[in-house]
Amino acid sequence: MTTADPTPDRGAAPSSVVLPRPPSLAPLLARGVLRSPFKRPGPGAPFPRTRLVLPSLRVDLGRLAAYERVCGFPTGEDALPVTYPHVLGFPLAMRLMSGGDFPLPLLGLVHTSIDITRHRVLPATGTYELTVYVAGTAAHRRGTEATVVTELRSAGGETVWASTSSYLARHRTDGAGAGGRPGRAPARAGHERPPLPAVEEWRLAGDVGRRYGAASGDRNPIHLFALTARLFGFPRAIAHGMWTVARCLAAHGTPPAALVRAEFRAPVLLPGAVTYAADDIGRFELRAAKDGRVHLSGEVLPLLT
Known part of the structure; x- marks a missing residue:
């Protein structure tokens, strides 16, 4: 060692x-x-x-x-x-x-x-x-x-x-910071892409964070209960960001060799309702069902080998 x-x-x-x-x-x-x-x-x-x-x-x-x-x-x-x-x-x-x-x-x-x-x-x-x-x-x-x-x-x-x-x-x-890793251009006000076509609405239970935490080991208090989340400034527990991208990819599907890119835009409060949206060229997003606020945006690209 x-x-x-x-x-x-x-x-x-x-x-x-x-x-x-x-x-x-x-x-x-x-x-x-x-x-x-x-x-x-x-x-x-x-x-x-x-x-x-x-x-x-x-x-x-x-x-x-x-x-x-x-x-x-x-x-x-x-x-x-x-x-x-x-x-x-x-x-x-x-x-x-x-x-x-x-x-x-x-x-x-x-x-x-x-x-x-x-x-x-x-x-x-x-x-x-x-x-x-x-x-x-x-x-x-x-x-x-x-x-x-x-x-x-x-x-x-x-x-x-x-x-x-x-x-x-x-x-x-x-x-003056770049606002992202090299190769990623920062989003500019007024230049947001139009919403992707809605596929289905998901109603998320209040225990999603606890169930994902038990499966992943990530039991950060902000994901578990409203009380523990409030200690860190959130009104309710929030879903793990990696749960949101995993849930979207489970619905979207991924080629055997693939490049996945995802950006976490806003927390998902639990319980809550979200809209999963996707197009036929590999892009997907998760939006608030109530007001359309984008929580997550991403894309899946086949990896050329």
Whole structure:
């Protein structure tokens, strides 16, 4: 096992830490919250250069089935849903983001987008190597954004799945940030695309956050109960962003080799009603049934191999 310098600088070469098992999420969340008031976010701050590696990973099929049920994927197939490797990697990402060398406060950190590349269908019964690392930080017009990369490799060392997530820490800025990762143009007022055709309306129960939290392990208080969500400024519990994109992809379908892009635009309050919308060229979105506010927008593209 190799270990990293506990206070790596921005120019240091990455080092790897091999973990014997996934870390427990609850202590990491508590640690990150306690450290949040002492963080001073900024795009020039050093970030952890450690790559966390979980070798010989096997999927718990019981937890996978629970995840498939709450997200609407078919159960019993020997195939991982396209979003499931994010669940596998989230404890490692939380270990990095709750650390003292991560420059952004975990409290109030917002998952703003995710890009997923799947090269082929992944057997649920396979053995994989999982790697998670922070790729960098960048100025955003509303604060500072960190990019976290998750990679899944087959037993033969082939990268079969990868994702890039953006997490935003809001703070006062001069407004000059790019407002997104390279390659993504920020939305401009007055240039929003017209709504996609509505496919169906979903009525979401108040326990969606608790059921997804039980299946994924992500039991952030903002997703569980109205009382715990109010402590963080929300009027009611909100759905996990990754549940919203998984639920949309379960309805939309994904080619075996695909690129998925999704942007989280506004929280979904629970209970509530949303409209799932999609077109025939791969775009999808989730809107508030009452006023049409867009919660999530995304697209699925076939990956040319």
